[in-house]
Amino acid sequence: MELLEPLINMGLNEKEARVYLALLHLNKATAYSVAIQSGLKRTTTYAVLDELVSKGFALKIPEESKTLYLSRSPRECLAEVKEKILNAEEALPKLLAIRKENEEEASVSYYEGIDQIKEVYKKLLKEVSGSECEGFYGHLKNVPDVLEKFARDLDKDYLAQKIKRRVVITDTEATKDYIQSANSIGAQIKALPEDFYNSNISIEMFGNKTIIFSHKDIKATLIENKDVSNVMRQLFEIAWKTKTEKPSDDKKYFA
Helix, strand or coil, X not given: CCCHHHHHHCCCCHHHHHHHHHHHHXXXXXXXXXXXXXXCCHHHHHHHHHHHHHCCCEEEXXXXXXXXXXXXCXXXXXXXXXHHHHHHHHHHHHHHHHHHHHCCCCEEEEEECHHHHHHHHHHHHHHCCCCEEEXXXXXXXXXXXXXXXXXXXXXXXXXXXXXXXXXXXXXXXXCHHHHHCCCCCCEEEEEEECCCCCCCEEXXXXXXXEEEEECXXXXXXXXXXXXXXXXXXXXXXXXXXXXXXXXXXXXXXXX
16 A cells, blocks of 8 residues: 555554554544454454554553554654654764764775875864874985975974874984974974884874875875774873983983
């Protein structure tokens, strides 16, 4: 019947929809009459009518010698369904928050080429505007010209988005100018001797997001997972607080 589908969309199964339609035709009737009208067995009809009462589609009216069932107005039933949907929508943010707290799987995205990497950084920095970032930066040796320009533009973006940075970087001739520019780019920088830390990738943590950027291959991986970012942040703090020296002289890097 063409009227079954709308009722099913309102939360009834097929048998419930058939019994409700039968009861609408009769308005008020015994289970036996409803069974004849719907074409279902009487025992099945009794059970289905009780379900319709619990769902608010029918009323049960006990009398001395028999029990009658009264159909509720489809308008009233639809209004109650809509109210339930509205209540569910109001609870949705809290339900999603619970799901997110319990999520264990990491969301991982891959980017290749300078254009894709520019886009992911542009989106990421806007999302974390006004926050803090911790990062391991590479040694900057043999970096392509296009990457040098991107790095300079990226420093401006960090400033524009008011993102505070703490950076651990390799102390090499290639990073000398970058280290000296710490104040102008709004970053705190600590340099580790090359034999202690030497990498051609950068790793940055923004909240629960970690981005790993290969300077050599110009590829990036963005991982969205609280546990991953927390572990990386702990490793960063170890490096940040480490005191070490260059073997070749007595210069202390971390006072």
